[in-house]
Amino acid sequence: MTDTSLKGKVAIVGAADTEVGILPGITPMELCVEAALAALADAGINKDGIDGLVTCNAMAQPLMYHAEAFAEYLQIFPRYCINVGAGGGTTFSILHHAASAIATGMADTILIVMADSLRSGLSREQAMLIQSSTGHPQFEQPYGPTVPAYYALIAQAHMAQFGTTAEQFAEIAVAARAHAALNPAAQKRDPITVADVVNSRLIADPLHLLDCSLVSDGGSAIIMTSAERAADFPHQPVYLLGVGEGHSHEHISQARDLTTSAAREAGERAYKMAGLGANDMDFAQLYDCFTPTVLVELEDLGFCAKGEGGEFAASGALRPGGALPVNTHGGLLSHCHPGNPGSMFALTESVWQLRHTAGERQVADAQHALVHAQGGIMSSHTTLILGREVH
């Protein structure tokens, strides 16, 4: 039987972020170039060392042929070149496709690069309208839901069904800030308390301002190659051990279930490929556009039972040094959130953690990580399991 599993077939050999936060005067394309060159340097290769390219479009600078435009800018001529859009899930659905492209010989070494300028390239009004247009144009958008409102519907349902509290959601933001305090690159680093979160103004009940992720500019890139070639690169390779996707709906009013997401299927598929379980993970990077997103993901990815996410978060498990450090860079809540590229920063952080070069915030002896992203309104999910060794 042919082994069609991607387990251990590819590795990340280069990773870099641009500066993040508020970066006026630099376009998303320029941020992409900066991130790409830094990732190539990290991998110890020049632009001729890549033959595959994946990008995602930028809301602040939409281009019809984004990947081609980037290739032209950098003057590279890849044999595999694609621009992918799946909202916040883009980063890891791209990784899944790129891994498959390497395994099937479509490309040897792929550059994945993304950037956007949600903060400086769009007005607040523009950013809000673009993002809320994820709602159904005929049957949702007319009622005026905002992106926080869509996620608030999930949070309210979880509270009613399981007794989850605003303070438990708040702890997720507090833990993210505690990680960010250890990360010099993070946009927000001043420690916050549960009281700070629940006393910040309500945006869409039960979500307060500090339950919501940042709006940022920034870019990030990684280089991925086959496991065989990875040995020739200067850094400890970070291997893809498992990957899985789950897709359940686009519009929240059509979701199969408000409190259980397709993260469950994505996680089960990734664990099965890796031959590992939730207990084997030394840390996790979970998509955190809003605090309830993390809580549902903790449950659906098997870190605690359904309905116990609030208690699990409130135990302090997610904080630095906790039982399951989550979003060790500070996440979308405190590191940065430039839109679709958001999860790239969770990926580059995971690379540094698994190389054991994460400095003050290093998770001791980290061997395995689970990295999860979702797009839409808990719509499209991809789970990655990464590790230092293939076994």
Next chain:
Amino acid sequence: MNKTLPPMSDLAEPYFAGARDGQLRLQQCRGCQQYQFYPRTICSHCSGGELDWTTASGDGVIVSFTVVRRAVSEAYDAPYVVALIDLAEGPRMMSALVDVDPESVAIGQPVTVAFAEWSETISMPVFNLV
């Protein structure tokens, strides 16, 4: 600035015509008898292609809601309540709760449909607490 108006389509015309006449209309599958929302060219349960427009009871229950405190645009007056409603016929829809104290809304409360005129040609189904 105007509220976001739904773009018209031939398929959804009976739905919006119903709303103008004070009726909440749903598609019902002639094959499996199930109701669906939103309207489609096929039944989302059995993929059958024969769908009839029927007038729904307008009764439902709140399955989730949020009070939007920061409006999506200047056309909307915050705070306003966006809710997911399970209709008595089965389908779930998003709507707004109107003429209500946001602090008094709870999951599980029964609601009934009303219609809000948003333009000369568009009325939107909204809901009141029973």
